[in-house]
Amino acid sequence: MNLNIDNYIDFYENDIKGRYITNSKILQLLNKYNPKVAGYSVQNNPIYSLSIGTGPIKILIWSQMHGNESTSTKAIFDCLSYLHKIDNTLLSSLKLKIVPILNPDGANAYSRENYNNIDLNRDSVNLSQPESILLRELYNDFKPDFCFNMHDQRTIYSLDNNKSSIISFLAPSADTEKTETEARTKSMSVISYVYTKMNKIIPGNIGRYNDDFNINCVGDSFQSFNTPTILFESGHISQDYQREISRKFVCFSLIYALEFISQNNFSFYKEYYKIPENKTQLCDIKISNIKQKESNKHKITDLSIIYFESLNSSKEIIEFIPEIKEYGNLLNMSGHIEVDFSSINETFDLNNSNIISEIIYHVNKLRNIH
Numbered sequence: 001m002n003l004n005i006d007n008y009i010d011f012y013e014n015d016i017k018g019r020y021i022t023n024s025k026i027l028q029l030l031n032k033y034n035p036k037v038a039g040y041s042v043q044n045n046p047i048y049s050l051s052i053g054t055g056p057i058k059i060l061i062w063s064q065m066h067g068n069e070s071t072s073t074k075a076i077f078d079c080l081s082y083l084h085k086i087d088n089t090l091l092s093s094l095k096l097k098i099v100p101i102l103n104p105d106g107a108n109a110y111s112r113e114n115y116n117n118i119d120l121n122r123d124s125v126n127l128s129q130p131e132s133i134l135l136r137e138l139y140n141d142f143k144p145d146f147c148f149n150m151h152d153q154r155t156i157y158s159l160d161n162n163k164s165s166i167i168s169f170l171a172p173s174a175d176t177e178k179t180e181t182e183a184r185t186k187s188m189s190v191i192s193y194v195y196t197k198m199n200k201i202i203p204g205n206i207g208r209y210n211d212d213f214n215i216n217c218v219g220d221s222f223q224s225f226n227t228p229t230i231l232f233e234s235g236h237i238s239q240d241y242q243r244e245i246s247r248k249f250v251c252f253s254l255i256y257a258l259e260f261i262s263q264n265n266f267s268f269y270k271e272y273y274k275i276p277e278n279k280t281q282l283c284d285i286k287i288s289n290i291k292q293k294e295s296n297k298h299k300i301t302d303l304s305i306i307y308f309e310s311l312n313s314s315k316e317i318i319e320f321i322p323e324i325k326e327y328g329n330l331l332n333m334s335g336h337i338e339v340d341f342s343s344i345n346e347t348f349d350l351n352n353s354n355i356i357s358e359i360i361y362h363v364n365k366l367r368n369i370h
């Protein structure tokens with residue numbers, strides 16, 4: 001299949017944008033697809049599900065089990081638009097059950113955890129939360145042939161040559177020995193295909209996650225129940241903090257995955273092991289040659305800055321607050337922005353947390369942003 005990227009604008013969902021994606025932000029889009037209330041969150045917010053397609057191969061897809069990981073929710077609606085507007089043949093071979101926001105309380109609060117501060121992706125054995133119980137009930141009732149577990153990864157994830165990891169995948173292990181079970185090799189096969197396709201579009205920007213087994217993670221549990229499960233992680237590129245670019249690549253990955261599964265041939269999977277593993281050698285801003293104040297002298301060092309993501313409730317937007325992560329010899333680190341402070345004569349007390357605004361002032365000045 002050759003997906004024409006130029007046509008993305010034809011199925012891109014213009015009504016959903018940015019990082020702060022909640023039930024109320026998706027309601028209009030949901031209503032295009034006859035949503036059902038599948039259950040309720042701790043705070044009694046509805047958890048919606050969509051049933052799409054009439055085919056024999058069943059795929060359960062959920063996003064925002066971590067409330068602040070919204071990129072794949074946007075990508076799912078783009079993908080649904082593709083399936084309805086561009087290519088509806090897939091809907092006769094597949095039956096999709098989609099939960100766009102599994103953790104609506106976390107989505108409202110822009111938190112990873114649910115309202116009880118539980119990470120739902122560590123609750124697969126305890127099933128202590130209504131959201132975890134609901135997902136398990138959907139799984140038991142629907143009996144999927146595949147599961148897609150959709151997440152976002154932080155800006156720190158890097159690949160070879162410190163290129164950004166724009167999307168990542170994992171075929172979770174089904175046991176501590178990381179056995180290539182039938183279900184797991186099917187997951188690997190789907191990922192191999194998607195990787196081969198996507199690596200032509202964003203070469204060197206696709207990563208693979210560590211496959212240590214953790215039965216508390218939902219993907220590992222479902223894989224251990226012999227249901228092929230794939231973890232999708234939307235990542236970061238350049239200054240796209242609204243993740244409108246990676247959203248497109250996740251959408252394409254989803255469509256490729258659906259196309260491949262509909263063809264029902266999972267013999268090829270070894271390419272999976274060629275996908276580079278994610279490292280964490282990126283920061284949001286890297287500053288080199290900054291003069292660090294040390295009593296009455298100074299020393300020249302490197303500094304990394306990471307944005308803390310903070311919800312501005314009244315504006316309903318996410319703000320990116322710069323914080324110092326570390327300083328010292330950061331030769332192996334890269335930044336999504338890199339700035340050389342050699343020309344700045346000022347010395348900075350890096351132990352003073354208020355110094356960050358002064359540093360950002362110089363960063364902006366050097367980058368000609370006023």
Ligand SMILES: [Zn+2]
Pocket residue numbers: 066069150151152
């Ligand atoms: Zn996550």
